[in-house]
Amino acid sequence: MSATLSRAVSGALGGVPSAEGALLWSLVLLPAVAGGVLVLSGGGRRTAGTYTRPGGRGRTAPVLAVAVAAVTLALAVAAALTRPSARTGFVAGGPLALAADGLSAVVVVTVTAVGLLVLVFAAADIRAERPRFFGLMLLFLAAVLVTATATTLTALLLAWEVMGATSYALIAFHWRANEPVAAGATAFLTTRAGDLGLYLAAGAALAGATGEPGRLSLDALPALDRPWLDLAAAGALVAAFGKAAQLPFSFWLSKAMLGPSPVSALLHSAAMVAMGGYLLLRLHPLLEAAGWAATAAAWGGALTALALGAVALAQRELKQLLAASTGAQLGFVALAAGAGGLAGGTAHFAAHAAVKALLFLAAGCWLATRGTDTLSALRGAARRPWPAGLPFVVGALALAGVPPLSLWATKDEILAAIDAPALFGVALAAVALSALYAGKALGLLLRPAPPGAHAREPGPGRVRGLPLLWGLPLGLLALGAAVLGALALPPLAGALKRSLGAPGEPSAGPALMLATAALSLLAAVLAAVLAARLPEPRWARAWLHLETAAHALAVRPTLVTARALARFDDAVLHRAALGAAGTVRRLAGWAAAADRFGVDRLVQGVADGTRRLGELARRPQTGQLHHYYAQALTLLAAAVLLLLLLR
Structure with a gap:
């Protein structure tokens, strides 16, 4: 099916694709076409209550979406192994060009794997308007894949726009209520403000290029003359910080929590928010050529990790805590891109995707079964049912940086690339805060519920028990959260550095790894024991009043x-x-x-x-x-x- 689709589209574009070109076009077009068909196909039958009983198309939409995602994952693995490239005309001087290199190979496999598991979870979680939901998720996935493989600004801008539009539609999926629509608009407009930076970079590339061929190629940006080089670097920073919810754009993450739980899981783990960090890794040569831009990326990421770590620690709702931690963890990716730790940033990207998808899906389980994600009301939730509780514990320990789980090693690989003492101190404080807010969540959810307290009885539209389709993705994501740190450890760390073209990057030594392990373990245990008494400053609980400042x-x-x-x-x-x-x-x-x-x-x-x-x-x-x-x-x-x- 995918090969036929690729041949048809390539024929319409006026060319016959090569075998490797057909592979890449199939990778991005299969979910795009399938998603478009589902979105246009309509929804299920309306019934009383919260959910809609699926009609014929509603029953087949999840099956089709999961099947398409599985085939897309297979294509992503094939692309990661063969490293294909594809190119076709689009606008004068700006073709659509895609390629799978060392960085995009890791990203496309991560995105498609997480996307598949989230869609499996959603098959049991989403009951209303299934064709529209699963169609939008596939379109979203396709846009992310184009973003990850784009080698020209035209391809990147096209995917960037579709990714932003579909994220709005997914956050505002329950469009009959005012709050999700307002939340989607806040996310869309905030990220759109940052997206203008990408157009600034494209304008600088057009104005500063010395020759016509390849002037919109991402690889050509570091060769720009000043001031075009500085303009392109500034635009890339703004665009990436907006998508990755780095300071001062972070507040939109809080609003995005009103979307369905599978949307939060995909958007926060491997998709739109993560693509901001990916863009900084991809454009590291541009940041390095500008000089000041690499320093700005490193400090911006470190300060965001520190500030949003405090925000996460002050939250009283699980999804809000996880949302703040997303911006904080992607701050480490931005720090890696600025400090020159590409391998550590890439490994952290992949490991964080598994950890954050796992934690959001577990939160979605409790929101569906208990009707709340308030931490005080979720006491004892991680004790049973164990198919949700045990994976959550694994994910939270990984988020805390407790060895030997994944984010312990990836954070150390990033810290090893920092050569400025002040920057290292800020990053180390952010590592400690990661352990504190993850430990807080663990302490509250593992603590026995007060005597006489009962979970809220499932009402209309609530789920009774834990569906099997929820346990499977949670278990697989927990496995990823446990083992993906191997990407930052020998021998895989060396292979990853060679694949990224950065074989000389420093690696964390035993002293650093032992020190961060002790720090994270101590902070996590302390936070778990004192979970109910940890400080919750109002300025941090209100997300640093960033939304108020943006309004003002x-x-x-x-x-x-x-x-x-x-x-x-x-x-x-x-x-x-x-x-x-x-x-x-x-x-x-x-x-x-x-x-x-x-x-x-x-x-x-x-x-x-x-x-x-x-x-x-x-x-x-x-x-x-x-x-x-x-x-x-x-x-x-x-x-x-x-x-x-x-x-």
Whole structure:
């Protein structure tokens, strides 16, 4: 199916694809086409209650989506092994070009694997409007895959736009309620503000390129001359920070929690938010060429990891804690991109994807069965049912950086790349905060529920028990959360560095690894024991008041300016337009009168005079010969007389 699809599309584009090109086109087009078909196919039958009983299309949508995701995963693995490339025309000087290299090979396998497991979970979790949901998820997945494999700015911008649009539709999936729609709009507009940076980078590439061929290639950006190099680097930083929810864009993550749990799991783990970190890893040569941009990325990531770690520690809802931790953990990826730890950042990207998808899906289980994600109401939730509780414990310990689980080794690999003492100190403090907020969640969810307390009884639309389709992805993700740290340990760390073209990057030594292990373990145990008494400062619980600041510094001035411009339009431009219209109408009336009484009468007079002259000229034409002789004699006599007078 995928090969046929690729051949058909490539034929429509005017070319016959190579075998490796067909593989890449199939990888991105299969979920895109299947998702589009599902979105356009409609939904299920409406019934009373929260859920919709699926009709025929509603029952087949999850099966089709999971099957497409499984085939896409197989294609991703094949692409990671064969490293194909593909290229086709799009706009003048800006082709759509895709390639699988060392970095994108890790990313596409991570994205498709996590996407498949999230869709399996969603097959049992999503009951309403299934074709639309699963179609949007596949379109979202396709956009992420194009982002991960794009080698030109045109391909990257196209995928970036689709990714943003589908993320809005997924966060606002329950569109009949006002809150999800407002949350989706907040996420969309905030990330769109950052996305302008990518257009700035594209403009700098067009303006600063010395030659036409390849000027929109991502690999050509580091060769730009200043100031275009600095503009491109600044634009890339803004775009990546916006998507990855780094400071000051972080607040949109809190709003995104109103989407369905599978959406949160995919969006926060391996998809849109993670793509901001991926973009920084991809454009590391550009950041390094600019100099200041690499430093800005490193410090921005480290400060975000520290600040959002404090935000996560202060949260009282599990999904809010996990959302803040997403921005914090991607801060480590940004730090790696700026500090030159590409292998550590890539390994952290993959391990964090498994950990965060696992934790969000576990939170979704409890939200569906208990009707809440408030930490105080989830006491004892990690004790039973164990198919959700045990994977959550594994994921939370990995998030805390407890050895030998994954994020312990990946964070150390990032720390090893830092050569500035102040930056290292901030990053180490962020590592400790990771252990604290993960330990807090563990301590509350493992603590026995108070005597007499009962979980909320499932109401309409709530799930009773734990469906089998939930336990399977949770178990597999827990396995990934446990073992993916091997990417940052010998011998896989060396192979990953060679694959990324960075064989000389430093690795964490035993002293650093033992120190961070002791720090993380101590902080996690302390937080678990004191979970109910840990500080929750208001400024941190309110996400640093970033949304309030955004309203004060950006939204409100924009609205004030818009209202002033509207008043100027009404008072000046509108009146000027009406006055100009009246003047033009009067001038048109005068012109019409001049035409009617001047030009028309003149034309009519000329016509009447010509007609009268014609009538006079026709009178001598009698047809009688003697009249013509008389006229000739008269003319001859007149001529003779004229000659005599002129002599």
